[in-house]
Amino acid sequence: MALNDQVDQLPPKGIRPPIIGPGQTLGTATDRIAGIVLTKHTPIFWFAVVAVSVGIFGILNTAIAYLLGRGTGIWGINIPVGWGFAIVNFVWWIGIGHAGTLISAILLLFKQSWRTSINRFAEAMTIFAVMQAGLFPLVHTGRPWLAAYWLFPIPNTMGVWPQFRSPLIWDVFAVSTYFTVSFLFWGIGLIPDFATLRDSAKTLVVRRIYGMLAMGWRGSARHWNRYETAYMLLAGLATPLVLSVHSVVSLDFASSIVPGWHTTFFPPYFVAGAIFSGFAMVLILAIPFRALYGMQDYITLRHLQNCAKVMLATGMIVAYAYVLEMFMGWYSNDRYELAMVHNRLHGPYSGYYFMLVLCNIIIPQSLWFNKVRSSPLALFLVACVVQCGMWLERFVIVVMSLQRDFLPSSWGMYWFTKWDIATLLGTMGFFTLLFFLFIRFMPAISIFEIRTLLPQSKVKE
């Protein structure tokens, strides 16, 4: 089947698009999804994307190698802004991961069957995003080989431990727990599909590789029973993580006394922002994926519309939080908090702030319109804008609070360097590389869960 021979058909007004395209059977669904992996003809665009992202990954490696050689002085950080791109990027990437967990765990518990088409690659997105995020705490120390005992409580010859009362160490535990649970969830979900690939592969080597990954899955009733139990248990474990991880990340800021950071609404504000940017990333990945591989029957307009609705809702929460930030400045009646508000609107970085308002509040309002929600191209563009906006939000929070603190004599500016940009860009390349490798070698859509959506699998009473 040639690419792009399917078009999105918008149903008549008032009727929502279906979760799965018409005319699919158990056989076609399995063959189409497994075909991406088992094909002998890897599409040209795949090589093109991988080549470009390998190049950008090379930039990342160069930037990190130079960082290790010269130290963090190659970045723009200094006093007073000691937290720069590394923290901004860390929070941004870790936020992006949140949508994957929300889709796979919370929507599973709420029995939202539309999640099944997008949960697999959303989970992969989570894992790859957390990997990018994890890179920053590691390299921002400048000496990652020592970071092991700075970050983790490892028994060492110095007899010292990390400061357990600091949110920074909570962060380490939150993120590593998050990565572990997400990875297990993803891995367990893949087992039945690996078995499908094992059984449909043509050559012995490929069958052996997928056979090992399938861990002896035979699809017996007992297997399915245990599988469902394990999957539900992990979903239960992952659900609180959607809320807790970014709450802990926000405490890195909120537990300090820096103006603009010292507020109690940071945890929910951060969680909403994380889901906002996460769903934007799901759209950024899903729209090209379905177009390039002709997957419009599995990732339908319904999925895109639902993601857009979640974005609209969380975007409104984020907008409310921005209003609340201003309100808190006034309500605190604290001259430093008020100065912070003034700095946002009239300070040297006010341009960033107004861009943030444009990207995160004004442009996402277009999602109220069904026309925008039904146009993949428009959704893709809005999602990209939101992604920029969420990055700006973290920049505004980190840099604007630090550059002007209590003493005007210690005020200063923050100028990021080309190495800051290279590291940020590099992680995007690394992320894209991992994602395209994943699409090529693993089933990007959950085959066995798609089967449950088909008309054939509906049991008649």
Place this chain on the structure above:
Amino acid sequence: MAQIFDRSANTLARASLLGVVLLLTGVGAALMQFQRSPFVTNQHIAPEQPVPFSHQHHVAGLGLDCRYCHTSVEESSFAGIPPTKTCINCHAQLWTKAEMLEPVRYSYRTGESLKWIRVHDLPDFVYFNHSIHVAKGVGCQSCHGQVDQMPLMYEENTLQMEWCLNCHRQTEKFLRPKDQVFSMTYAQPSEDHEVSFEGKKYTSQFDLGSDLHKKYNLRTVQDITSCSTCHR
């Protein structure tokens, strides 16, 4: 369809689970042992010196006081390495023809220092001061070991931070009366060995150490285990 795996694959799969756990714990344990091994710490390794100077002979055999050579140990951060002149005080008359002492005489004739290899070398980011330890009742022997039993000088302890903290966190286990600081034969009080201090007889190191802590105005454990006490 033919089987793609042999029956043994089941056992291998299970064994590999155990294998990963054992491998990780094994590597972790090995790394921890390595970090504490003499290969890293130089503990108990006597480096080759320009002259094979024997502390055993000079201290236990001849009865020299530590301060005869290490003159600044009571006032300075650095205990002091004696100048060649200190050696020549005696060796102008003793063993004047000994082959072994030729580097000492050469150094004296030319004024070129003997290049001793430093045995106890703390990292530069550690602010260490001998005088405060001597003034608060920490015996030479507590850190340097039975120097009077060492034919060649070596590190008795690892000098790793956990070892420093081991004393800073529980000074009462190590303190001794100030007049015993330079003694190499002092023994801590115990049930069958009394130590008297200011007219009071002690049979427990804990009691003695706790009293000395107060008497010598040591700062609190919190103070002396604070980061900036040693890293300034």
